[in-house]
Amino acid sequence: MARLPKLKYVKFTRSKGKVYAYFDTGRKKSNGEPIRLPLPPYGTVGFYDSYSSFLGARTKRMAIVPTIASVAELYQNSDDFKDRSEGTKKVYRITLKKVLAEFGEFPLEDVTRKRVYDVLDEIPGPASRNLFVAMLGVLFRYARSRDMTEANPIKDIRQAKTGEHEPWPDDLLTAALAADEAMIRLSVHLLNFTGQRLGDVLKLRWSDIRGGNVVMTQQKTAKPMIIRMHRDLIAELDQAPRLGMTIISHATGKPVGADFLRNLLKGFAAKLGHSVVPHGLRKNAVNSLLRAGCTIPEVQAITGQSVEMVMHYAKQVDQGALSEAAIIKLERGNRS
Numbered sequence: 001m002a003r004l005p006k007l008k009y010v011k012f013t014r015s016k017g018k019v020y021a022y023f024d025t026g027r028k029k030s031n032g033e034p035i036r037l038p039l040p041p042y043g044t045v046g047f048y049d050s051y052s053s054f055l056g057a058r059t060k061r062m063a064i065v066p067t068i069a070s071v072a073e074l075y076q077n078s079d080d081f082k083d084r085s086e087g088t089k090k091v092y093r094i095t096l097k098k099v100l101a102e103f104g105e106f107p108l109e110d111v112t113r114k115r116v117y118d119v120l121d122e123i124p125g126p127a128s129r130n131l132f133v134a135m136l137g138v139l140f141r142y143a144r145s146r147d148m149t150e151a152n153p154i155k156d157i158r159q160a161k162t163g164e165h166e167p168w169p170d171d172l173l174t175a176a177l178a179a180d181e182a183m184i185r186l187s188v189h190l191l192n193f194t195g196q197r198l199g200d201v202l203k204l205r206w207s208d209i210r211g212g213n214v215v216m217t218q219q220k221t222a223k224p225m226i227i228r229m230h231r232d233l234i235a236e237l238d239q240a241p242r243l244g245m246t247i248i249s250h251a252t253g254k255p256v257g258a259d260f261l262r263n264l265l266k267g268f269a270a271k272l273g274h275s276v277v278p279h280g281l282r283k284n285a286v287n288s289l290l291r292a293g294c295t296i297p298e299v300q301a302i303t304g305q306s307v308e309m310v311m312h313y314a315k316q317v318d319q320g321a322l323s324e325a326a327i328i329k330l331e332r333g334n335r336s
Contacts, residue, residue: 004042007051009058011036021047023054026105066148068111068139069104072096075142087199087219095135098123108140108149116153126160133157165276167283172274176265177232184268186240187248187261191278193233195285195303196225198258198278204247209237223304286313293329 004012009024022036029035037054040046075081076096081089102119103111116136123129133154143149168176176188190201199219208215212234214227229237237247244253248261262278269276282303289299299310 009055010039010051012042019043023051023058025054026058028106028110065107065109066143067104068106068108069100071108071139071143071148072100072104074146075139078142080142085218085220085222091131092135092138095131098132099135099139103136108143108151111136111151111153113153113155113157116157120157129160133159165279165283167280167287168269168276169274172269172272172276173281173284175272176268179268181268182240183248183256183261184264186236187265187278188281189233189236190247191281192284192288193230194227195282195289196227197282198262202246202248202256202258202261205245206242206247207245209247218304221304225304227302283313286310293326 004019009026011022011024013020013022019042021039021042023039025035025037027035039050039054076093081092084092103115106115116133120129120132123132137154140149140152140154144152173188173192176184177192179185179188187201190196190204191198194201194214196216196218197220200216203219204214204216209229212229214225214229216227217224240247243249243251244255246255248256250256265278266276286299286303286305289302296307296310299305300307303310305313
């Protein structure tokens, strides 16, 4: 049996001793399946003539009609993308892979709202679905700004509800701050007393501890931060072994990954009957600062959040506790 050639965009099939060849046009049916056109029988005079014609038409079409893949490539080389923080660029790249897997070869005009919904139905988790829609939105906004399309297939697609990361209950936080396992104890101290994101805490090095402060730059916002350390955090750091360059390290000295630490902390909480995530400690930090009578700018100076986000997190703070702290602060001021 003769070996069939490897030709770009051609799919060969055999049936009842005959060979059939189909050319992938790059277009899609309404159900997302590729549109393939039959070529003359392989080995006949017209086979390569037809193949050349189909290939030329597809190449010309790809050059003229922008696809999601071509827009994604242009966008990643744009100043808009390059000016993003490293953390944001990482999330964009991961999400782009998912978008390209679904719509990469689609011309922009072929990405309809219905097709987007069909894909969203197969994506597990509301956060992942929201990221997918947001990434499509970025690409189409970029394409519209370059007069490549007027389409906006994500218009009127509402964000899926993700729920909020709840602060850790007081009993769980107390237990974690006194945990027997050093990595749990150290990481919770850092997360709770700096109010930073998990990724930022994991990147902290011993050299970032300077004169009683944590000196760092947030990955997501690229905002430089100088955070005065709480005395309990200082005490924990003083007793922590220096295993590697990063403060939170494995026994081998290697940095700890986000998934590893996230699962470690979630497992610790689960054993005590709680379902939480590390990001909830960011709310604990905000709540503790507000309960202590700190102003919004003072909280921002620790967490690096916007006014709106601090106020949003403040919804979890008990109003009675806040009012008591405010009056105490007022009375202290009047006595001075």
